[in-house]
Amino acid sequence: MNFLLEIGTEEIPHWMLPGALKQLAAMDLFGTTPQVDATPRRLVVRATGLPERTPNEEQIIKGPPISAGDRAAAGFAKKQGVELETVRKAGDYYELRKDVLGRAVRDLLAESLPAAILGLQWPKTMYWTGQNGPRFIRPIRWIVALLGDQIISFEMAGVKSGSVTRGHRRLGLASIPVAFDGYESELRKNFVILSSEERREKIEREAGALGAKLDVELLETLTFITEYPTAIKGAFDPAYLELPAEVLTTVMRHHQKYFSVESEPGKLASHFVAVMNTSGDREGLVKRGNERVLKARFNDARFFWTTDLDRALVDRVKDLDRVTFHAKLGSYFFKTERVKALVEELGGNANAQSAAYLCKADLTTEMVKEFTDLQGIMGGLYARAQGEPEPVWRAIYEHYKPLSMEDSIPATPEGRLVALADKVDTLQQCFRVGLVPTGSRDPFALRRAAQGVVKILVEAKLDYELTDLAEGELREFLLDRIKYYFREIRGFKYDEVNAVLASGCGTLADVEARLTALAAVRPTQNFEPLAASFKRIQNILKQANFGGSDASPDPSLLEAGPEADLHKEFERVRVATKDAGYQTALEDIASLRPKVDTFFDKVLVNAKDEKVRANRLTLLYNLLTEFSTIADFSEIVTAGEQKS
Amino acid sequence: MDSFQQTLFKLKRYWDERGAIIQEPYDVEVGAGTMCPETFLRVLGPKPYRVAYVQPSRRPADGRYGENPNRLYKHQQLQVILKPSPDDVLDQYLGSLEAIGIDLSKHDIKFEEDNWEAPTLGAWGVGWQVMLDGLEITQFTYFQQCGGIDVDPVPAEITYGLERIVAFLQGVDSVYDIEWTRGVKYSEVRLTEELQFSVYNFEMANVERLWRLLTEYEAECKELLAQYDKYEAKRRFPVLAAYDQVLKCSHLFNLLDARGAISVTERVGVIKRVRDLAVGTAKLWVDQQQEAA
Numbered sequence: 001m002n003f004l005l006e007i008g009t010e011e012i013p014h015w016m017l018p019g020a021l022k023q024l025a026a027m028d029l030f031g032t033t034p035q036v037d038a039t040p041r042r043l044v045v046r047a048t049g050l051p052e053r054t055p056n057e058e059q060i061i062k063g064p065p066i067s068a069g070d071r072a073a074a075g076f077a078k079k080q081g082v083e084l085e086t087v088r089k090a091g092d093y094y095e096l097r098k099d100v101l102g103r104a105v106r107d108l109l110a111e112s113l114p115a116a117i118l119g120l121q122w123p124k125t126m127y128w129t130g131q132n133g134p135r136f137i138r139p140i141r142w143i144v145a146l147l148g149d150q151i152i153s154f155e156m157a158g159v160k161s162g163s164v165t166r167g168h169r170r171l172g173l174a175s176i177p178v179a180f181d182g183y184e185s186e187l188r189k190n191f192v193i194l195s196s197e198e199r200r201e202k203i204e205r206e207a208g209a210l211g212a213k214l215d216v217e218l219l220e221t222l223t224f225i226t227e228y229p230t231a232i233k234g235a236f237d238p239a240y241l242e243l244p245a246e247v248l249t250t251v252m253r254h255h256q257k258y259f260s261v262e263s264e265p266g267k268l269a270s271h272f273v274a275v276m277n278t279s280g281d282r283e284g285l286v287k288r289g290n291e292r293v294l295k296a297r298f299n300d301a302r303f304f305w306t307t308d309l310d311r312a313l314v315d316r317v318k319d320l321d322r323v324t325f326h327a328k329l330g331s332y333f334f335k336t337e338r339v340k341a342l343v344e345e346l347g348g349n350a351n352a353q354s355a356a357y358l359c360k361a362d363l364t365t366e367m368v369k370e371f372t373d374l375q376g377i378m379g380g381l382y383a384r385a386q387g388e389p390e391p392v393w394r395a396i397y398e399h400y401k402p403l404s405m406e407d408s409i410p411a412t413p414e415g416r417l418v419a420l421a422d423k424v425d426t427l428q429q430c431f432r433v434g435l436v437p438t439g440s441r442d443p444f445a446l447r448r449a450a451q452g453v454v455k456i457l458v459e460a461k462l463d464y465e466l467t468d469l470a471e472g473e474l475r476e477f478l479l480d481r482i483k484y485y486f487r488e489i490r491g492f493k494y495d496e497v498n499a500v501l502a503s504g505c506g507t508l509a510d511v512e513a514r515l516t517a518l519a520a521v522r523p524t525q526n527f528e529p530l531a532a533s534f535k536r537i538q539n540i541l542k543q544a545n546f547g548g549s550d551a552s553p554d555p556s557l558l559e560a561g562p563e564a565d566l567h568k569e570f571e572r573v574r575v576a577t578k579d580a581g582y583q584t585a586l587e588d589i590a591s592l593r594p595k596v597d598t599f600f601d602k603v604l605v606n607a608k609d610e611k612v613r614a615n616r617l618t619l620l621y622n623l624l625t626e627f628s629t630i631a632d633f634s635e636i637v638t639a640g641e642q643k644s
Numbered sequence: 645m646d647s648f649q650q651t652l653f654k655l656k657r658y659w660d661e662r663g664a665i666i667q668e669p670y671d672v673e674v675g676a677g678t679m680c681p682e683t684f685l686r687v688l689g690p691k692p693y694r695v696a697y698v699q700p701s702r703r704p705a706d707g708r709y710g711e712n713p714n715r716l717y718k719h720q721q722l723q724v725i726l727k728p729s730p731d732d733v734l735d736q737y738l739g740s741l742e743a744i745g746i747d748l749s750k751h752d753i754k755f756e757e758d759n760w761e762a763p764t765l766g767a768w769g770v771g772w773q774v775m776l777d778g779l780e781i782t783q784f785t786y787f788q789q790c791g792g793i794d795v796d797p798v799p800a801e802i803t804y805g806l807e808r809i810v811a812f813l814q815g816v817d818s819v820y821d822i823e824w825t826r827g828v829k830y831s832e833v834r835l836t837e838e839l840q841f842s843v844y845n846f847e848m849a850n851v852e853r854l855w856r857l858l859t860e861y862e863a864e865c866k867e868l869l870a871q872y873d874k875y876e877a878k879r880r881f882p883v884l885a886a887y888d889q890v891l892k893c894s895h896l897f898n899l900l901d902a903r904g905a906i907s908v909t910e911r912v913g914v915i916k917r918v919r920d921l922a923v924g925t926a927k928l929w930v931d932q933q934q935e936a937a
Contacts, residue, residue, distance in 0.1 A: 124770065138770075139731075289812065290777050
């Protein structure tokens, strides 16, 4: 049987719809694979091949043990509401076999759908019928629920399920009877394009034809903010092109949700493309309206640009004492001073220091107050216009980078240093007063800041050690982000990352080099068996409670054969690895394997003679510590372990 | 073409036809129509209520000496509260746009997520900004909490930005060019006020005295709130007068802020002081309503 569910709502925030679709696709519909769709006003699940009834089943209910006696059996029968005769013995227990009749799927769905609908997870929910009413992302206003040609009947939030949908708010009918067949085309007649894929393609096609510079994020937003998207082109006075392109684009894209248009690559044209949620603009009213809004916005921007430039950034720095960094952490003025000091401490040159001093000054500009996503960028542009040297303005411009794991790090050394110091300061200060991310809660985006620190350190190959930047809890937090970076972004295996970090975390460039070497050597024949042996050594030392010492093994106590051979091999590899690159060193270490194997085959570590035993442990200890500086092999998960 | 006031008449008429009390503006300075007792207090408690009123809303920091075509120290809001919110509330709202002459079949309307929050009032809700051809014309909110109290039933709040809507209707680029009534421009009615209050708010307001006033109004409010518990005839107790003191404090805070007189460390503290008063008043109001019922 065919199944159709449409939850009709008031406009759901566009960015939540992709997540909702995923959840709907996972709905349990008697083993069928549902097709799911979403617009701002409706969540739709369709499926075919649902059974009419669930099959009859025999249910086995386990009773008390037979040893508990007749009275227990009688109690069991009573509780189950059956005669004692129907209770049977099965093995050591009483049991009851019941025939359970299958049920109409329509009834089952009527019972389960309300909870399934309200069980959808949203970033923020509301109540609308009263405090005891249901919570959902926005009010539910109608529900279509059909199995075959019959209504799956239930009620929630005062809404009865039925077979009547609604069209586009202004262009469609307010009441449209539908069935499974023809549902989508009925909606289309009423100016609702159900498929988000189709809406996206329509926008891409139309906006593209109008010369829009498409960007994926805005395209996604517009796809989920409309039921019937139509693109139109508007124009603005070319005089506004004198304003920085960053400002114009931000106004168009982030504030008005317009695509920008380029006359040639990298050069803005005096046009924009807007996407309406309607079918057309025959009289040009929508175009004119949008043009007027954009003009006002650009006027503001021009006003901000000229008035902001009247006051030098350096004079604005002291105004930062009125801009809150965080209630517990004081103003941005203090932050500025700390970042500058940190840049100096990290060896930043005069340009880097002055960029650090100026980097937050744009927070006092009208432009950034209005268009907050331009912070940093505006500072850079104002610094340039006010004659700061290029390394300074570039560093200011880029100091919020990287904004995400995909974003690039600042291009200049000064920019990297200021970006690093700014983020490290935020982390240090927040951790100092206990503003530490927990679970999914990270209101100050500290994970992102930490991720930025890691990305800059690695990709710029900066020479700072983790301990220079962080201690205690923050150090652990950063280590976590380092692991995350190498695993998820760089694709190293988790045990390789653990092994390398267990041997210490100096500079991240060094961590990267060790990891690269380890990943290269790992597939070679000797490596994993040797890793297993190292783990064995570690266990032996642990069991023997061998704390270790700097002492070397006493050659006179070594037994000729496998033990002496191992020692000789140890010395050989030690010399060979001394000044070798990581990969060569690891290859050399792996070549220890045959001797280590033979040693464990032939030699008993727990010798009777106390001195011999201690000497053997010393040998193993030396082996372990000497060759664990690149990576701690005992962290490597070997093939044998994975199976168990 | 309708004048500013004709459009207002139509909107008031529209909500009058839908059973709303048409109130006049509140006579204490507020930053938004939400702060008027007709909203802040009436949304609390179980009693159904429908009200619409124009509220001149003062935001000292937004003043531009009358030089910016779209920014005002004082703008006019039409505030509508529907408690409980009717099922077809969005359709009713769209109907009001048609009523003032916007043919929605020829325009682009979008509801974009915008959740409202007022920390000084302990209030928040979820909703949208309503975009008409790319212009934000209305803030629509389903209240969830007010004065730190969960609202029940849930009211819908519709806040129309009147200057914007009328500038759109009249097709003018500057609010000052709006025709207020036949032959009279918005600038003739309001420009002087914008200029003079910008000068006062940004340049001349006496910071020291404003601080003192803030403390005085706060003291008055606190003193009142403290007497409620022991006051016998609860129905007579002037909770509404206490709330006026909250509004005074809130406005003084905004003035001091525009004057650049509130440092970072002070800021959080002052917001909390005002919120404590608002939350305290809201509690008494709810209690008093229950006593009266």
